[in-house]
Amino acid sequence: MSTPDARASLAVQALGVSFGGVRALQDVTLAVDAGEIVGLIGPNGAGKSTLLNCVSGITRPTTGTVRLGDVELAGLRPDQIAAMGLGRVFQHPQVIAELSVLDNLLVASHRRLRFSVLAELVGLPGVRRAEDAARTEALEVARRIGLAGSLDVLTGSVPYGHRKLLELGRVILMGARLLLLDEPIAGLNEGEIEHLADLVLDLRSASGLSILLVEHNMGLVRRLCDRAVVLDAGQVIASGTPDAVLNDPRVLLAYLGEVPADA
Amino acid sequence: MVSPAIPAAARRDRLLVAAVAVFVGAMALFGGGYFVYLLNLIGIFSLVAIGLNILTGFSGQTSLGHAGFFAVGAYASGVLAQRFGLPFWLAIPVAGALATLIGAAIALPALRLKNLYLAIATLGFGIVTQKLIFEWRGVTGGGAGLQVPTPQLFGVPLAEGSRMTWIIWATLLAGTWAASQLASGRTGRALIMLRESEAAAGCIGIHVARYKVVAFALSAFYTAVAGGLYANLVRYINPESFSVNMSIMFLAMIVIGGLGSVRGALLGAAFYVAVPEAVRGFKEAPGLIFGISLMLVMILLPGGLISVFRRRKPARAAAAA
Numbered sequence: 001m002s003t004p005d006a007r008a009s010l011a012v013q014a015l016g017v018s019f020g021g022v023r024a025l026q027d028v029t030l031a032v033d034a035g036e037i038v039g040l041i042g043p044n045g046a047g048k049s050t051l052l053n054c055v056s057g058i059t060r061p062t063t064g065t066v067r068l069g070d071v072e073l074a075g076l077r078p079d080q081i082a083a084m085g086l087g088r089v090f091q092h093p094q095v096i097a098e099l100s101v102l103d104n105l106l107v108a109s110h111r112r113l114r115f116s117v118l119a120e121l122v123g124l125p126g127v128r129r130a131e132d133a134a135r136t137e138a139l140e141v142a143r144r145i146g147l148a149g150s151l152d153v154l155t156g157s158v159p160y161g162h163r164k165l166l167e168l169g170r171v172i173l174m175g176a177r178l179l180l181l182d183e184p185i186a187g188l189n190e191g192e193i194e195h196l197a198d199l200v201l202d203l204r205s206a207s208g209l210s211i212l213l214v215e216h217n218m219g220l221v222r223r224l225c226d227r228a229v230v231l232d233a234g235q236v237i238a239s240g241t242p243d244a245v246l247n248d249p250r251v252l253l254a255y256l257g258e259v260p261a262d263a
Numbered sequence: 264m265v266s267p268a269i270p271a272a273a274r275r276d277r278l279l280v281a282a283v284a285v286f287v288g289a290m291a292l293f294g295g296g297y298f299v300y301l302l303n304l305i306g307i308f309s310l311v312a313i314g315l316n317i318l319t320g321f322s323g324q325t326s327l328g329h330a331g332f333f334a335v336g337a338y339a340s341g342v343l344a345q346r347f348g349l350p351f352w353l354a355i356p357v358a359g360a361l362a363t364l365i366g367a368a369i370a371l372p373a374l375r376l377k378n379l380y381l382a383i384a385t386l387g388f389g390i391v392t393q394k395l396i397f398e399w400r401g402v403t404g405g406g407a408g409l410q411v412p413t414p415q416l417f418g419v420p421l422a423e424g425s426r427m428t429w430i431i432w433a434t435l436l437a438g439t440w441a442a443s444q445l446a447s448g449r450t451g452r453a454l455i456m457l458r459e460s461e462a463a464a465g466c467i468g469i470h471v472a473r474y475k476v477v478a479f480a481l482s483a484f485y486t487a488v489a490g491g492l493y494a495n496l497v498r499y500i501n502p503e504s505f506s507v508n509m510s511i512m513f514l515a516m517i518v519i520g521g522l523g524s525v526r527g528a529l530l531g532a533a534f535y536v537a538v539p540e541a542v543r544g545f546k547e548a549p550g551l552i553f554g555i556s557l558m559l560v561m562i563l564l565p566g567g568l569i570s571v572f573r574r575r576k577p578a579r580a581a582a583a584a
Binding site: 053056057058077078079081082083086087088090094095096098099103106107108109110111113115117120121122123127131170174 | 440441444445448449450452453455456459460462463465466467468469470471477481523
């Protein structure tokens, strides 16, 4: 197992977000240490997506701070945060249907390819070389995640599970150190879930990634996560080991609306 | 799987370019004035369509003001040639550069706008440009129009026969090549990604605002170069031509041809010039027939004319995988 990278840690401190009068997040504090997998769970509308949007720079928090490694993210754009090693896998795969799987992967090589628009327009030789190198890299990633067989296929015609894998491939290509995975197994069949769970564990152990995992499947949270944090109505109501958290009466109440008699 | 597919596609592209070049060359040499006229218009509007497609087809930003950029290119190159005696091959790139700056400047306030709101804002730009040309008589000649001197290359006047056709189509060839480079590379992928989702594009590491500006600037450059060629071709320009109607026609060309495709842009421009000409014989009917043909293309080929060539691609790729 590779050593966890200190730059891969996430610290969310006293985060608050208000949309008009609605307080989507209130005084949320949570941390993902380097090399850790932390589950973020909570009923729909709890504020999980808002939290991810704050971390990735899409939503500006009203109060509080987010730090990636020792860098404060306030005021940075999403692409700047991505450049610092944050990779996000969206709940609904953000793929381009009319491009091939390979081209969709290559979208994530954007920052690695350092030539200018002008160099590309006039077709400087360096551009071709860099593109070829990026292609080779994408091919390796595709092998690693099991998409090597469909690189030439238009993404609109590959199965849903492949599209989710593709997004995971993108964050690997980006060289992300901290991953935000938003319901990565929603809509997948059992075989695909196994494959993805193995991949996530492999990514952590091989590359020392840290992961914040939003998930409704408690089995997966138990299996993958070192710790879990529960969000309800914009506030953290529990955190600890997955087992402890998932048996917490407050959590059961938030999810089920009542505490079972035997809890 | 990956590697053999690329050379095959490249070979096909080269064949296609060669075939078009032979056809255009033959028409320019032997086709006579009428065909030369059509070829010139197709070449010029193809450049516009490529440019507008970068903005609208790739980055997903709709412009209803591209007649404005076309006018900037036409007038800037015309004025530079007429008042300062610049040769056309210098005046047109300078006009293109000016339009690039204007395009980037327009893009900044437009960053906050999307869809119909952006379309209306660009519509405003087109109208303002036309009005400015009308009112700025001292420079543009206002409503009386502007005479553009006959373009010359090495002392040879280009007004006769098909000489301008060679200039126009050489420019188009270079423009098509550059746009294809861009479309299939890093910039093209970034533009399409931000069209699909700005949030996702940002999280992937794409500077969304910068690429929107790049799309506007490039699009303005192509369109203005086309405008410059147009001014040197017709040698008399008048603000009346650069109307909202023209902007809508540009947009129609890229939708008919196929959004997000360089080759589609060429098809759209060819369709837009050739079809009304082909049905000119039907007395009062050309407008009618052309209108109906627009509707038919959109109903039968919602992906544009280019989808005729694309249709079998997914099936073949799936079979290969």
